[in-house]
Amino acid sequence: MTTKTATNDTATIETASIDRAKLLDIYTRTMKVARFDEKMRSLLMSGKLATIYYTMRGQELVTSAMMAALNQDDYLVTTYRGQHDQIAKGVPLDLLIAEIAGRATGTCKGKGGSMHITHPATGVMVTTGVVGSGLPIANGFALASQNRGDGKVTVTCFGDGATNIGAFHEAMNMAQLYKLPVIFLCQNNRYGEHTAFADHTKVDSIVTRAAAYGMKGVKVDGNDALAMYQVAQAAVDRARAGEGPTLIEAMCYRMMGHFFGADFSYMPPEHIAEMKAEDPLPKLNTLMLEHQFTQGELDAIVAGLEAELEAAVEFALNSPFPDADEIRKDVFEEEIAA
Amino acid sequence: MTTKTATNDTATIETASIDRAKLLDIYTRTMKVARFDEKMRSLLMSGKLATIYYTMRGQELVTSAMMAALNQDDYLVTTYRGQHDQIAKGVPLDLLIAEIAGRATGTCKGKGGSMHITHPATGVMVTTGVVGSGLPIANGFALASQNRGDGKVTVTCFGDGATNIGAFHEAMNMAQLYKLPVIFLCQNNRYGEHTAFADHTKVDSIVTRAAAYGMKGVKVDGNDALAMYQVAQAAVDRARAGEGPTLIEAMCYRMMGHFFGADFSYMPPEHIAEMKAEDPLPKLNTLMLEHQFTQGELDAIVAGLEAELEAAVEFALNSPFPDADEIRKDVFEEEIAA
Amino acid sequence: MSEAQTRQSQTLDAPDNGAQPDKPKAKQITMVQALNAALDEAMAADEGVILLGEDVAAKQGGGVFKISAGLSEKYGENRIRATPISEQAIMGACVGAAVAGLRPIAEIMLMNFVTVAMDQIVNHAAKLRFMSGGQTNVPLVIRTTTGVGVGFGGQHSDMLEAWFAHVPGLKIVTPSNAADAKGLMRSAIECNDPVIFIENILCYGMKSDDPGVDYRVPLGKAAVVREGSDVTLITYGRTVLDALDVAGQLAEQGISVEVIDLRTIAPYDEATVTASVRKTGRAVVLHEAVRAYGTGAEIASRLHEALFNELKAPVQRIGGAFSAVPMASVLEQAWIPNKDQITAAIRTTMEWKR
Amino acid sequence: MSEAQTRQSQTLDAPDNGAQPDKPKAKQITMVQALNAALDEAMAADEGVILLGEDVAAKQGGGVFKISAGLSEKYGENRIRATPISEQAIMGACVGAAVAGLRPIAEIMLMNFVTVAMDQIVNHAAKLRFMSGGQTNVPLVIRTTTGVGVGFGGQHSDMLEAWFAHVPGLKIVTPSNAADAKGLMRSAIECNDPVIFIENILCYGMKSDDPGVDYRVPLGKAAVVREGSDVTLITYGRTVLDALDVAGQLAEQGISVEVIDLRTIAPYDEATVTASVRKTGRAVVLHEAVRAYGTGAEIASRLHEALFNELKAPVQRIGGAFSAVPMASVLEQAWIPNKDQITAAIRTTMEWKR
Numbered sequence A, B: 001m002t003t004k005t006a007t008n009d010t011a012t013i014e015t016a017s018i019d020r021a022k023l024l025d026i027y028t029r030t031m032k033v034a035r036f037d038e039k040m041r042s043l044l045m046s047g048k049l050a051t052i053y054y055t056m057r058g059q060e061l062v063t064s065a066m067m068a069a070l071n072q073d074d075y076l077v078t079t080y081r082g083q084h085d086q087i088a089k090g091v092p093l094d095l096l097i098a099e100i101a102g103r104a105t106g107t108c109k110g111k112g113g114s115m116h117i118t119h120p121a122t123g124v125m126v127t128t129g130v131v132g133s134g135l136p137i138a139n140g141f142a143l144a145s146q147n148r149g150d151g152k153v154t155v156t157c158f159g160d161g162a163t164n165i166g167a168f169h170e171a172m173n174m175a176q177l178y179k180l181p182v183i184f185l186c187q188n189n190r191y192g193e194h195t196a197f198a199d200h201t202k203v204d205s206i207v208t209r210a211a212a213y214g215m216k217g218v219k220v221d222g223n224d225a226l227a228m229y230q231v232a233q234a235a236v237d238r239a240r241a242g243e244g245p246t247l248i249e250a251m252c253y254r255m256m257g258h259f260f261g262a263d264f265s266y267m268p269p270e271h272i273a274e275m276k277a278e279d280p281l282p283k284l285n286t287l288m289l290e291h292q293f294t295q296g297e298l299d300a301i302v303a304g305l306e307a308e309l310e311a312a313v314e315f316a317l318n319s320p321f322p323d324a325d326e327i328r329k330d331v332f333e334e335e336i337a338a
Numbered sequence C, D: 001m002s003e004a005q006t007r008q009s010q011t012l013d014a015p016d017n018g019a020q021p022d023k024p025k026a027k028q029i030t031m032v033q034a035l036n037a038a039l040d041e042a043m044a045a046d047e048g049v050i051l052l053g054e055d056v057a058a059k060q061g062g063g064v065f066k067i068s069a070g071l072s073e074k075y076g077e078n079r080i081r082a083t084p085i086s087e088q089a090i091m092g093a094c095v096g097a098a099v100a101g102l103r104p105i106a107e108i109m110l111m112n113f114v115t116v117a118m119d120q121i122v123n124h125a126a127k128l129r130f131m132s133g134g135q136t137n138v139p140l141v142i143r144t145t146t147g148v149g150v151g152f153g154g155q156h157s158d159m160l161e162a163w164f165a166h167v168p169g170l171k172i173v174t175p176s177n178a179a180d181a182k183g184l185m186r187s188a189i190e191c192n193d194p195v196i197f198i199e200n201i202l203c204y205g206m207k208s209d210d211p212g213v214d215y216r217v218p219l220g221k222a223a224v225v226r227e228g229s230d231v232t233l234i235t236y237g238r239t240v241l242d243a244l245d246v247a248g249q250l251a252e253q254g255i256s257v258e259v260i261d262l263r264t265i266a267p268y269d270e271a272t273v274t275a276s277v278r279k280t281g282r283a284v285v286l287h288e289a290v291r292a293y294g295t296g297a298e299i300a301s302r303l304h305e306a307l308f309n310e311l312k313a314p315v316q317r318i319g320g321a322f323s324a325v326p327m328a329s330v331l332e333q334a335w336i337p338n339k340d341q342i343t344a345a346i347r348t349t350m351e352w353k354r
C-alpha cells in the first residue's frame, strides 16, 4: 500500500527531485542501519550476544531520510526501537554495540543497554523504553533551544501505538502552544506489539490528530526516499525558522516480530505480502540506480560499512565488562558509599 | 458570544421546539441548582459553613438540560465542580449539604466532602478532584452497561482545561474503539483555574478533537436551553441505540472565581461583560415566559425549591459530626483494628 | 493467630514448592498455566469477571506472556478486551466497571508502567470505598509482572510494592510458585477491594503440582514454607527460592532457619511473622525491591516494636542495591540480593552479642 | 559527622524557628515570600533557571499560591511558562530542558497530582544519569505542596515522600520554616540531580526572620532545632512545630527532648541522627505521611541496625492514620498525628524496661 504525501492544511503535495549527494548520504545511512541490523540478528541467533533487541527491519529508510535533514548537534529523543535512529544520527557503531553487549566501553558503560542509548556528542540525548514518554521530553530540549536561540531542532521518534497514550496528547498540545522547534516523527509500522493499527484506534490516520492541536501534520510514504526526505527537510526548515512543530506520520512496516526472536504469527498473510512488496531496501537500491549510481559504487559503500561494522563488533565483544562498583556511581553526582 | 450548534460531521443544525413539560423539568432543575448555589455562598460568606466549594454560577443550565435527557439509573461521573451535575441528576439536597458540611448524615458520612459526592441511588457514581480522571472511569461504567446490555448511558462532565490532560485522550480513543454508551460533556467555561482557553491550547474548539478519535462531536451554546437539550437528547439516543459515544462541547461561563472566595481579577473586563450578557438564568426565565409559563408559576416553583433547601440546610447543620473511629471503616471491607 | 494455627494454615495452604521431593508425582503446571487456569475458572464461575490489557485477546495471541491464551475464544471479546497502549484508560475503565459491580482484571504489561496509571490506582481505586463512606467499592485486580535478572534494564525491572503498601485501601499479593499463583489469583478476584497482583517473569516457567480446580489461597495468610528454630527468614515472590536454598545449606551447618513466604505483602500476616520471630528470636527480611524504604523497613520496624526485649539481634534487611536496575548482566547480578548476602545476614543475627 | 560538627552546622544553618524569642527583631518574611525571593534570586543569578507550571505567569496572577508573583514580569514568559493542565508534559519538558543544561523548576500544584507524572519522575528524571552512564544529568527541582488540616479531603492532602525516597536518584527536601524554605530552594536549584521540594500549605503564612540574599541551607544536613539529652525526636516539615511544642511542655516535666528537623528527607543526614540517638539512647520518628511504610520505617530500621545494643527502648514511629485523608474536620483531626501521640510515644521510650 503506497502512501501519497498529504498534509492537513493543503492536499497532496508533489515530490521534488533530490540532490545526488544527499541521496547518497541517505543511502549510506540506510545501509549502515541495515548491515548493523543483520549483524545483530546473526550475533543473537548464534548466541554470541544475548540481550533484548528490537529490530527495525523495514524502517531503515524513514529515519535515514529524517536524520539526513538534521545537523549533528540537533537533538534526538527516541525509543527502545531506536537503533536505526541512533545510527542514522551518527552514534559510532563500536560504542553502540559495546553498549548493547553490556560492556564498560559502551556509550553508557553498559548500564543502559539497547533501550537506553545516550550519546550527546551526536545529539542522541534520551532513549526511553516507556511508550510515549519521549515526546514530552523532546519538548524540553526544544524549549531549551528556543530560550537559548541556538537554532537547534529536536526530533522525537515513536510508533503508531504510542499515539494512544496520554503523554502524546499532552506533548503535542504543549509543543504547539509554545511553537517549539520540535518534530514528532511517528514511524507508523502498523503494529504496536501484537496489536494491529485498526485494533487500537478508530481514526484512519495518525496525522488527523495534528488538527486537534492546531498543528501542521504530514503523512508520507516512509519507504519513498524522495518524499520522506522532502517532508523531513520541510519540517526541519519550519522548526528552524521558528514556525513551530510538525507531526510527520511516516508509513512503513515492522517486517519482523516485536523484538528479536518474537513470534509474529498474528500478522495476517496479506499484511506480510504487502510489507514484503514495500521493503525499502530493494526500492532504495533501484532508486540509486535510477539516479546514475552504479551497483559497483553501491556495493563498495556497503563493503566499507561492513568493514566498519566488523571492527565495531570486534571491539565490542573484546571489551571488558563493567566493574561491579559501577552500581554506586551515577546514581547521584556524588558516589554512593559502599 | 453566542454559539451556533455545529457537529463535526454535518454543519450547523437547526434547533427544534421542545415539549413544555420537558422545559419545565429543565427549569426546575436549573433553579434548584441556582438556589442551592446562592445558599451555599451565603452560608460560606456568613461563616456558617467553612469548606472548599466550587461554585457553578453560570453553568446551571448546561447540566440541567443534560440530566433532563437521562433516566435516574443512568450513570454520572463528575468533578469537584459538580454540585450542579449532582443536583440536576437528583441527589437529595439534605444529604448533599450534610456531606459538604462534613456530617455523619451526608451521602458519604462526611468522608468525601464536596469534591467526592457519591450517591448510587441517583446514579452519581464517582466525583473526582483530579482533572481529567473521570473520563477513563466513565468508560468503565459504560463498558459494564455494554457487557450487561442494561441500556444505561453514562455521562461524564469535565472542563475545558481537562481536555489537555492525557486521561482525556486515552479515554476518548478507547470509548470510540469499543463504541461505548458514554457521553463526554465538556462544560467549556473558558477558564481552567486562572488560565484562559486561548492560553492553554491553540485549537479553536474542543469539539475539533473528536475527529482525532473518529468520534462524533457537537458544539453547542450551553446557555440556550432548547439547543442544549436537543444535543443532549440526541447523544443519549445514540448511546442507547448502541451507536457509540459523543463529545459535547457546551459553551458557558464560569461567572465567579475558581472556588468560592477566590479572586478573579485576571479575567479581562470584556470577558466579564460578555459573560454577564450570557447569564443563563435571566435567559431561561425569558424563554419560560415565551413558552407561556407565567412569572407567578415560575416564582411558585422557586418558592417550593426554597422551602426544600431551607429544610435541607436545617437538616445538615443540625446533623452530628462523624465518630472519630470512622477512619478505620471503609478502608477495606473489613474494619481496620484500632 | 497462634503458632499452632500457623502450622495448620501452612499444611492447608502451602503448595509443593520443591522442598519435598519425596512426595508422589502429581500433574505439574507452570505459573503461566496456573494463572491462565485461574482466570479461566474465575471467568466460567462469574460473568462479571473481565480482563483488559494490551494484546490480551486471541487476535494478539493471548497476551505477550500468554497468560490469557484461549480466553477470548471462550468468553468473547467483550470480556477479554485488547486495549490500546493507554494504561490510564485501562485502569480507569476497570475502576469504573468495578464500581458498577463487575470484577475486572487490569493487566499492566510490566510493573514500571504503573507509573502512568498511579492516579487511577492511588487516588481512585484505593480511595473510592472510603471517600464514598462505603457506598461503593472497587473489586479490581491489577495484574502486573516484573523481575530483575533478565537484562531488561532500568525501566522494565522495578519492584514497586512498597509504594502501594503505603497507600491505605490496596492489598498486594505475590506468588512464589505456580500453585499459590492459582490460589491467590482466585482469592484476589473474589476480594471486594483492589488487589495488586505482582508476578515475577523469572517464575513464569516454574512448576508446581497442580492444586486442582477451584483452589484458593486466602489473602492475608503467610505460609511457613520451612520450619526452623534459630532465625526467621521472611520474604515473598522469587526470593523465596533463594531463601529455601540458603536454609537448606545452613541446616547442614547446624543453623535452623524458618522461612516465611508472606504471599500477601500488605496487609501482611503479622500474627504468623511475630509468632515465628518470638520463637526464634532472630529475623532477616529479604526482598528483590530496593532495600531502602522497601517493605522490609516496615516489617523490621514492627518486629522491633513488638519484640524489642525478646530479639537476640537487630532485624536484618536485604534488598536491591540503591541504583536503577542496570542492564549489563554483571551489574544486574551485583544489584540483586544474592545468597551470600542472605547467609551473611543470618550469620550476623546468629553471632550478635547483645 | 561528629556531634560537635552537628552543633556547628546547626549554628550555621538553623534558622530562627521561634524557639529563641529573645533575639533582636529582624525583618520577617512568610514562607511564600521566602520561596518567591529564592526563585527571584536564582533566576537573576542564572538565566538557565526556568519555571513551568499551571497559572504561574503574570496573566494568571503569579500562581495559585502566588509563589511566582512578579517573576514573569521580570524574567519573561519564556522563563516563567504557564502551562496547560498537563503534568506529564510539564515534567517531561523539565526533564528534557534539564538534560539540555537548563535548571528547570516544575510546579505540580498539589502533591496528589504527581500521580499523573510518576513515569517522568521515576523512570526518567531519577534514572537518566545512571542509565546514560553519567553522560547526562537532570538538574531539576519539582516543587509541590500538600498538607492535612485544611479539609481538602482524600485527593488533595497526601504526603508521598516515601515513594520518592524508595527511588534511587531522587533527593527530597522539605522546609519547616520560611528561612529554610529560602535556603533549601537555592540549594535545590543548584543541585545537579533532581530534587523533590515539598511545601506544606499550612506553613505558607508562617514567618521567619529574613535570612537575607543568597542564603543557602545545604542539602543533606539536618538541623538540631532543640538540644536535649533524654530522647531524640526526629521529624521534618510542619510537624517540627508540634515537636518543638511538645519538647517545651515535656521540659517542664523534666524530660529533655532533642528535636531534629531533617530538612532533607532523603538521602537524610544519618550522621546527625545517629549521633543524637547514640547520645540520648531513645528515639521517636514523626511525620504527617501515613505511618505504615512511611519514611519513619526506614529511619527506625537504620537506628535499630546501628544502635541496637545502645537503645534503651525500641524506636517509636508516629504518622498519619491508615486511611485516605477524610474531609470532615473531626475525622481529619483524628487522622493527623497529634501532640498527645507524640507525648505518649516519648513516654513509652522513657518508661521502657529493657
Ligand SMILES: Cc1ncc(C[n+]2csc(CCOP(=O)(O)OP(=O)(O)O)c2C)c(N)n1
Residues within 6 Å of the ligand: A081, A129, A130, A131, A158, A159, A160, A161, A162, A163, A189, A191, A192, A193, A254, C054, C085, C087, C109, C113, C116
Ligand atoms: C507505557 C507502556 N506501556 C506498555 C509498554 C510495552 N510496550 C513496549 S513496545 C510496545 C508497543 C509500542 O508500539 P508502537 O508505539 O507502535 O511502537 P513500535 O514498537 O511498533 O515501534 C508496548 C505496548 C511500554 N513500554 N510502555
Ligand SMILES: Cc1ncc(C[n+]2csc(CCOP(=O)(O)OP(=O)(O)O)c2C)c(N)n1
Residues within 6 Å of the ligand: B081, B129, B130, B131, B158, B159, B160, B161, B162, B163, B189, B191, B192, B193, B254, D054, D085, D087, D109, D113, D116
Ligand atoms: C491533574 C490535576 N492537575 C491540576 C489540578 C488543579 N486544578 C483543579 S481544577 C483545575 C482547573 C480545571 O479547569 P477545567 O477543566 O476547565 O474545569 P473548571 O474548573 O473550569 O470547571 C486545576 C488546574 C487538579 N485537580 N488535577
Ligand SMILES: [Mg+2]
Residues within 6 Å of the ligand: A159, A160, A161, A187, A188, A189, A190, A191, A192, A193
Ligand atoms: Mg508500531
Ligand SMILES: [Mg+2]
Residues within 6 Å of the ligand: B159, B160, B161, B187, B188, B189, B190, B191, B192, B193
Ligand atoms: Mg474550565
